[in-house]
Amino acid sequence: MLFTPIYIAMTFIKTWRIRSFRARLLEFLNGNTSVAFCKVPENAAETPTLSSKLCTNPKNAYLCDLLDYTNATRICSMKPTQCIEISDWVSCAGGLPLGSSEQSPITDLNVDVLFECEMDPHENTGQDIIMLESMGQPVAWKAGSHLAIVLKTNIEHLSVIGFNFIGGEFVIDHCLPVVRIQTVQLSGEPNKASDPSMRSLRSDIQYSLKQPVGQFQWPVHAALLRKLSKVVDIKSDTKNTIQMNGSSGDLVLEAPPVKRTVTLADVSVNTGKSLSGEDIEKPEEAKPTEPADALEDKEVVVENVTVEIQHNITPKKSSLKLDLKKGTSQLSTSLLNISSQIKSVTTHKRIVSTTGPKRPQSQIDCYPVREETARGSTSQQSTPKSVKSSRPLVNTKSPxxxxxxxxxxxxxxxxxxxxxxxxxxxxxxxxxxxxxxxxxxxxxxxxxxxxxxxxxxxxxxxxxxxxxxxxxxxxxxxxxxxxxxxxxxxxxxxxxxxxxxxxxxxxxxxxxxxxxxxxxxxxxxxxxxxxxxxxxxxxxxxxxxxxxxxxxxxxxxxxxxxxxxxxxxxxxxxxxxxxxxxxxxxxxxxxxxxxxxxxxxxxxxxxxxxLGLHVKEPQELNQIDYTRGFFLGNHVHKLRLVETCPVSAGARLQQLGELTVQWCLRGEEPQQPPSATFLPVHVYECPEHFSTVEYFDNLTTTSLGRLVVYADVMSTTMHVTSALLAHGVGAVARRQAAGRGRAGNMWIAPPGQAAMSLQVWLTISPCLPLVQHAAALAAVRAIRSQPTYEHLDIRIKWPNDIYFGREVKIGGTITTANCIGEDVYVNIGTGVNISNSVPTTCVNDIITDHNRQHGASLAPMSIEKFLARYCSQLERILEYMATDGGIDAFLEQYYQYWLHTGEAIRVKSEADASPVDGTIKGLDEAGWLVVSTANGDVRVAPDGNTFDMMSGLVAPKL
The missing domain is CATH 3.40.50.880 (Class I glutamine amidotransferase (GATase) domain)
Structure with a gap:
């Protein structure tokens, strides 16, 4: 009787482990991913490749995650989905190749799986033999050094198959050991071997399978399988060539004749990957006689495209058009910004219309435009969205x-x-x-x-x-x-x-x-x-x-x-x-x-x-030399603020959070040298490394940035504006020793970065939660609202980062607030790389690269000009946000510059829950991210979560 509860307990544990294994498989099968289980014998002469060599794109596969491993087994996921074209495979009709039943008891066959088996049977040492039809519906097979079989199954049976595979020897019909199981995507139809030259071989194989167990000879049967497979391979002609003519080079693609809808999506550029052109498909619904112009107003979808570019290509701007009559297409740099030898191009599955959505008349146009923004018209709406790329697992420019x-x-x-x-x-x-x-x-x-x-x-x-x-x-x-x-x-x-x-x-x-x-x-x-x-x-x-x-x-x-x-x-x-x-x-x-x-x-x-990192000599001192500060602005306004500070022991001292500021008038000496906690500020002097003339000549505000505390080196500008001073007072540092980012993160602030904090006094209103987003918008518009600078691909990554393209962060914002009654004192900190090429890149490098690529002559930007324009933009944005309809107008402008409209994303609501797929809709009135899912809209807070937006994941912060 004791064995019964033990058996029940063991069965329960096994069931629970399989369910857990299934949950992991579901997570890793989402998206453009394949999962592979493979055996690695200890004394193997050759290490198994990441993907099966039978796939059409094995060289393009790269490792995403190593899910599990033992001394003899590996389980890994890879991108992109591995594809198999089965037109040169043999159909499994008639019980081929192992005598399996043509009908499987399994239903809901929605997963395609490749099995690779050794051709030499193992002696049956007691392990269970699993019949092929019990795992799914066999579709096609190919025989060579190994026997390969593809079958359709479902996730439940795949979980059991994978669980048993890693648990020990996995043997199928005729004692054949399985060495690889891999999820794949099938295309084409298998050869039914009905040609006269194949019928006799197929009949011989079927006759062999009907022999009694004692008379069945596997070596003879294996030879017949190899022979038939070889004949089918020779007879099959599956290649179809498409020429893609660019302005500077020819692209040659080989594609199987697969009938699937072709979709044009955001294009990503991956370097260093081997290429094949076997994933381009011809649109099924497009007629050969349909003119190319007819496609301009239609959605064109391209999935998992991999092309090889044979020459350096820098084409002029054009749209992507498929000429079905001539069998050609033209690539454009509005989608593929190619300037050097690029190894591969891979698209995502998000659909983008070739014409783009029609925007309504901008609500912002109804607000008065100051002289600073009226000097030239902008064309942000015509600027193409940043090209979405598959972010590599390793960002070599990460700081x-x-x-x-x-x-x-x-x-x-x-x-x-x-x-x-x-x-x-x-x-x-x-x-x-x-x-x-x-x-x-x-x-x-x-x-x-x-x-x-x-x-x-x-x-x-x-x-x-x-x-x-x-x-x-x-x-x-x-x-x-x-x-x-x-x-x-x-x-x-x-x-x-x-x-x-x-x-x-x-x-x-x-x-x-x-x-x-x-x-x-x-x-x-x-x-x-x-x-x-x-x-x-x-x-x-x-x-x-x-x-x-x-x-x-x-x-x-x-x-x-x-x-x-x-x-x-x-x-x-x-x-x-x-x-x-x-x-x-x-x-x-x-x-x-x-x-x-x-x-x-x-x-x-x-x-x-x-390891190739940037290092300094060990003997270099880490001592930071803090510098004195300078109070910049209208003399009357400066004295009005300074004179509110009481004089104690001959010095005007003001405690600003962790920082003590001494306001020094004429003839007053600092009580102590500058440090992380003490900042002497000279009211009647000007700094050497900051041009007050250029700053105030570009400033068009009435309040923001009109009074500024500047220092070459201070701990952080956020300390200066952390306590009550006056509305619009700012702090600027040429270098911060302890810059702060959102959620307590550290912020690198080397020379060349525009680092500024502003104290903004507001009242409680519906637009208050959007202030942090307004700061990010102001930073981008400070650059791109200038005439001829609008095409620089500088955008907003939600909630507070400034990006160049989709991969390189060049800035960010941080906002904190304190309430006193109905009044709110907001401390807004902003840092943007202007002339520092490290740790990522900077605005002036982007301008230089733009000039080189497009023959333009945009002038570099100074820190003073950027900060003045940033304050001017922020004040204007905050003003119209406070008016009727201002939030809608703000969001319309914000969406022009952000990176995420219509993006697919996964939201993980709990640390142990599986991510939920969704699509980004936009922001709500509180600035939270709104994601549309199958179960309704989900709202994600900008704090308390980890944002891996570029790889499409929002998860709770641990």
Missing amino acids: NVLIYSDSLVARDNLEASLRKVLDCDRYTLYVVSRSALEAGAWRGRAALVAVAGCVGRAAPLLLAHLLAGGRLLALCSDLLHSVLPYYKTAEVRENEIVQFNYDKWNSVKMKHHIFCYQASPAKKQFSTESDRQPSKYTGHPGHELDIQVLASEETWRTPSLLQATDLTNSGIAIFSQIHLEADPSDYLGEEGIKSNEARLGIIHKILGDI
Whole structure:
């Protein structure tokens, strides 16, 4: 009787695990994605590729996520969806190839799956044999070195198939082991082998299948399968060539004759991917005699297009037209902004009309336009939307460096060490929690991920980051096991001090990791003691890792520093089995001073020379030289504000939050030098590095920005405007030492960035929540509302970022507010890269590139001019927002510049819930994002969520 409850419990657990597995599959099958399960035998001569070679676009596949892995199994997702053209495959009609029933008991067949089996049966050692028809409806097959079968099934059966596949040996009819299962997208119809030259072979195969078990001979049957498959392959002519004529080069595409609707969507440009042109399809509904002009007012949809561009192309502007009569089409730079050799072009599935929506007469036109905006007409409405691209998992221009450790001491030491070496004008260092690391929202936005100690469930994400071309620094971490499973724990070393040599540093003494890792000598490829360390690792499908031991400790010769480089996407990981994060002086005393100098030098070389980050010399001082401030503006208005401050001990001191300001009139000396908490402001002097003439000549406001506190270096401009001063008072810094971003994020503010805070006094009104969006709009319009500057692709990413195109952030805003009765005091901070090319790019670089590409002569923009125009735009926007109909007018203008109209997005309402698909509609009256889903509209708050908008995900902030 005891076995019954145990059996019930085991059945329940298995069912629960399959359901959990199904939920994960559903999540990763959403969108343009394929999922693959593949076997990786330990002594395999060749590592399985990421996608099956039978697909039409395997070289275009890149790894998205490594879902799970064991020593012999891999489960991964990849983009784009892998396609199979089955016109040269053999139909499964008549029980071919394995004698399966033509009818499957499974219903709702909505998933296409490829099975690849070994052609040599395994001896039945007791494992269950799964019949083909029990998994789905067989469609087509092909035989060669392996037997490939595609069948239709549903997600429930795919979950069971995948769960059993990773659980051990997976064997189907005739004891054939399955080595790969992969979701695919099918096109074409299989060959029924009805040609006279094929009928006899098909009959022989069917006759073979009817033989009794004792008389059935698999080698004979396999030979017949191969022969028929070969004949069908030779007879099938599936290629169809389409010529695409551009203005500067020819595009040659090969496409199977598939009858599917072709849709033109936002085009993304991916470099570095191999190409094939086998995914372009001819519109089914377009008649051959239909003129090209007739297509101009129709929606044209293109899905998963991959083309190879053979020449440098910089075509003039035109529209994309398909000439069905001539079989040609013309590409335009309004959709494909191509100026160099581009490897591939891939579209998303969002539909964009070729004519664009007709806009009503702008409501903004009814508001008075000041001289500042009347000097030239703008044409924003005619500016094309930014081209949507598939953001790569690794953004090489990202300024973020992530730090994680399961030890608080190791975390603090690692952060301190990186701050001493990295150029902090280029990178922002973030310490992340375990839950944030495991959530993965950082992927694609990290120049470096540095970890120390145990990484837990985040290991697959970090591995995927590496395989996508990312940079990893792992100190005394179990991540080594996930990246290089060959490395095993050899022994335990408790607080042992070791000596090692690396580059120019000899006999460096440092503390070793508690575990000692080395390559397992049991592996057959390590035949001698000298070659126990492997030079290659091929256990990750589609990737080959080059392994170099950079340094070994002197006694046991186990690796101290190890480098793993992905030869596919050039990702690099550095593993240290010594505590590089800790100062040796802490445990070696004076003896450790020399080792600490070597430690910083080693980190400097690793980060700079190997990982390719921007570093500074370790001996450089981190002391920040704060500077005095200057009060700019109308003299009468300045004195009116200063004289409200009481005089104490001969000084006018005012406490502005964390900052103490001393207003210095003629002959008054500062009580102390400038610092992070003390700012002397001179009322009667002008700064050297800020042109007051250019600033006030371009300022058209009545209040905003008319009084400004300027300093070359201050902690943050937000401190100056954090306490009550006067409506419109601003603060400007040439450089901020502790700039602030939204939600407590740090903000890099190097010289060349326009950094300003404004104090704005408002009353409680419906438009109050939209102030942060108004600031973002003002920053964009400060540039693009100028005549001839309107075509610069500078836009708003909700809720508060300024972007160039869809990939490069060049600015942002932050707003805070305090209420006193009916009055609201809003502190608006804005930073935009004007002339600093790092850490991403800047407005003047964008202008230079625009001039080069279009033969234009736009003048560069100064910080003073931008700030003056920004204040002018913001004041005007706030004024008309407060009038009747002003919010509608504001939103109309806001949508002209933002990035998200009609975009597909996934909204994750809870940390453990699956994302819900939806489409962005716009903003509501409170500035929240409105997303249309199958269950109705969802509103997303601008705070408390993580926005990975460019990859289409909004999730709760952890």
